[in-house]
């Protein structure tokens with residue numbers, strides 16, 4: 001959905017460098033609270049529409065987390081599978097040079113799909129300013145993604161939501177869609193808190209066990225074979241293996257999404273058995289599916305509330321802080337926001353997303369865009 005409204009987007013810059021075949025776009029959605037913050041993704045299909053939608057989500061995410069950032073996002077249109085590192089480096093460097101007038105005063109970049117630490121090092125170097133991006137390698141003052149800040153935030157979103165359902169976290173069961181950076185860390189912290197993992201998926205399928213899945217065995221199996229389903233053949237006959245979508249209907253109190261967008265539509269809601277759904281991934285549910293969840297008694301913690309751990313970590317890096325600051329700040333902000341959003345949704349009789357949007361909009365409206373100051 002393309003949105004031009006009172007919030008933005010303030011600036012859209014489309015760039016092209018025929019020398020290396022670089023085509024990219026950056027959208028600065030709103031700078032009321034600070035420079036637009038958001039990752040650069042490199043995919044064969046990324047376009048302005050997708051980048052605008054993601055930039056808007058960043059506006060709400062940063063506002064709700066009370067960070068001194070606005071919303072932004074960028075995309076480089078290229079098929080990473082069809083190129084070697086030299087070509088990728090040339091594209092990233094060309095994009096970084098093209099964005100010199102914007103970074104870091106109006107836009108601060110970060111990793112996103114197919115853009116990691118190495119790419120951020122190339123970006124910072126070619127841009128000429130280390131503060132042009134976060135997510136850099138440690139030797140350039142970065143905080144590694146492998147710390148698991150987003151998964152840690154997702155865990156705290158669950159923890160803050162549990163009292164609203166009258167549960168004891170250590171007696172809950174949970175399922176996780178995706179076992180990458182977000183899903184694996186969220187699962188690890190939940191298991192450490194005593195919750196039982198009963199179903200997990202990745203791109204190869206779903207493995208489920210009502211008796212519980214041993215997280216450390218699962219983690220080793222995933223590292224060794226690349227697939228969570230291989231857990232079932234590691235001497236565990238009580239497991240069931242099925243297609244990826246089985247994770248959504250697994251019998252579990254909590255469902256965490258941590259892989260792909262738009263995976264649950266309105267028609268799928270009646271098949272969910274969870275009572276709490278926490279969005280570790282971006283836009284996993286359609287808006288009507290979220291409304292239906294409210295009507296059927298499923299509490300949903302929206303993406304820009306639950307998965308803000310990554311941008312909170314970026315904030316710590318941006319202000320020159322160390323690793324030790326990241327986890328306490330993620331815990332504090334995600335716990336406070338999840339509690340505030342759920343209480344406000346209860347008081348107003350809305351979905352948590354509507355309540356979170358109202359809070360974020362209030363914060364943005366209370367300040368003027370950088371362009372006007």
Ligand SMILES: NC(=O)c1ccc[n+]([C@@H]2O[C@H](COP(=O)([O-])OP(=O)(O)OC[C@H]3O[C@@H](n4cnc5c(N)ncnc54)[C@H](O)[C@@H]3O)[C@@H](O)[C@H]2O)c1
Pocket residue numbers: 150177178179180181182183201202203204244245258259260261280281282307308310
């Ligand atoms: N990493 C972050 O800090 C962060 C922050 C905010 C939002 N997100 C979002 O969270 C999601 C996951 O990010 P990540 O960093 O963990 O990615 P990742 O690449 O580390 O992991 C993605 C996982 O999803 C799995 N997957 C792919 N297709 C699947 C399918 N059809 N069914 C089930 N699993 C499937 C992959 O096998 C992998 O385990 C993405 O949507 C991302 O945009 C990530």
